[in-house]
Amino acid sequence: MKLHRRIFSLLLALVLAAGLLVVSAGASGSSEESTARAEKLASLGLLQGTGGGYDLDSVPTRIQGLVMLLRLLGLEDEALAYSQSSPFDDVTWGGNYVSYAFDNGLTQGTAADKFSPNTPLDAKSYVTFLLRALGYSDAGGDFTWSGALTFAAQKSLMTPYTASLLAGVTMNRGDMADLSYAALTCRVKDGSQTLAEQLVEQGVFTAAAATAAGVLGGSGWVYTYTPYDNSTIDYQVKNLAGVTAHVFTVNTRNPKVQVHARVANGTIGSTAPFSTIVNYSGGAKLVMNANFFNAGSAKKSPNGNVISNGQLMYLNAGYNCLGISADGTLQMGRPGLFVRVKSSSGAEWAAYEMNTAAQSDSYSNLYSRAYGASVPFTCAGSALVIENGVITAFYPVSAGSSVDIPANGYVMFMGSGFMGTSYFRTPTVGESVTIEPYLFQADPEGFQIEGVVDMVAGGPRLVQDGAIYTQLEAPFTEARFTTIVSPRSAAGIDAQGKLILVSVPGGATIQQMRELMLALGCVDAVNLDGGASCAMYYNGQYIATPGRELTTTLQIHVSP
DSSP: OOOOHHHHHHHHHHTOOOOOSOOOOOOOOOOOHHHHHHHHHHHEEEEEEEEBOOOOOOBBHHHHHHHHHHHHHTTTTHHOOOOOOOOOOOSSSHHHHHHHHHHHSSSSSBBBBBOOOOOOOOOOHHHHHHHHTOOOOOTSSSSSSHHHHHHHHHSSSOOHHHHHHHHHHOHHHHHHHHHHHHHHSSSSSTTTSSSHHHHHHHTTSSSHHHHHHHHHSOOOBOOOOOOOOOOOEEEEEEEEEEEEEEEEEOTTTSSTEEEEEEEGGGTTTTTHHHHHHHHHHOSSEEEESSOBBBBBBSSSBSOEEEEEEEEEEBBBHHHSSEETTSSEEEEEOOOOOEEEEEEEEEEESEEEESSSOOTTTOEEEEEEEOOEEEEEOOOOOEEEETTTTTEEEEEEEEEOEEEEOOOTEEEEEEHHHTTTTTTTTOOTTTTBBBEEEEEEETTTOOOOOOOEEEEEEEESSSTTTTTTTTOOOTTSSSSGTTTSSSEEEEEEEEEOEEEEEEEEEEEEEEHHHHHHHHHHHHEEEEEEEGGGOOEEEEETTEEEEOOOOBBBBEEEEOOO
């Protein structure tokens, strides 16, 4: 492949994206929706990505719009073969495209000898290109440049409201991508076929490939403009509710942002100095303390649930939780989580907790290698051993004994009372099993565990459904959790679905934290560990240094 051909393929990566016809319109820019459409057309060979993606957040240029027009007209090969020189002295790259388009009346210069190839391309100009690709002529009186957006809305390229918005915004390459996709699904002027069908006829891509990519075989896709927020983390120091707060607003819906819960050394009950946690975070831009934990005990287990990168680390119901899905969706609630162990024969056993020390005659508890190499038993019962998704043993255990936890498996403790119920079924060695968390009862706030890949917990709740929440749940009724002024941390969700993380190393009461999180626009918020555990690192700076080692942290990574 010739070098200039590869260059123009890269150009198209910056200006064209498409996706399934059934997918609703989403934000442009480098949103997941627009990026997914880029991947779909990459499968048609119409674009190539780079190591840095498709650069969909940037503003397109006139030369890029022209390349797109020629491709949508099926004229790229003719343009590449065109040998006439360009009449413009400012075109040093893509001259054959420009000269071909100019000589065939497809574009004009900005002056007699200027094309201004790197001038930003506005929405009216690009939509004018798209309408020409659909067979409409501004020179012939079908529409005017000033009315291109309104005319395009009449032809179902976009909604009327979108037309009014695009007239006053700076178009990015993601917008250009989605507009291009909408044009592919529109019918050409004579109504005989869609633009995509026309390109299939011209041999630009095959019908089979186009159908697989989603540009054929469905209904037309009307573009709806949604501004895309490409922010990552915003940091401000604010004086609100009588306290000085370090406030971080995190755009978790940006694919560049990843938020994860982490347990020190990957082991429940283990701790590490905060600086060590930061140094081994893999370049996290922000690290802060999360769950409360039993600082005075030998095994410093967290309070509340912890899920880390899709792995169940610790389940201990009864605490307010922040749940984070893979796509950055945030939830807050007080989910009652159990763990379901389900065999291939249909038998199920519920573990009430995971990796806690709780054991009793009527109890069940699941242990993974995150608990340690083995699990000791404080009372009699039975041990169910699972390795590589298969039951390998089931036998009685006595108080004071212990069982090794397989490196790629689990041990489930079952008390005799738990096994004495009428619905209990004895496990069968050799059966395969699946393991997943589930809600043993519906969460009043609608918290759903499906899709949650990271989770931390805290208390007391500060804000719920946009209002200050004053009810105190156990164990957060003591003065150290409420009235005493102490360094504090908190996490919240604002009305836009962004994550609000707050550190108040100078100290605050819980009432001040409630007022603070509400003033910051949180619709839901929860207090996290504080006091000597209050820790915050951001972008090379230690904002709050804890007085003790920590076990659970929230870590935020931002990719380039």
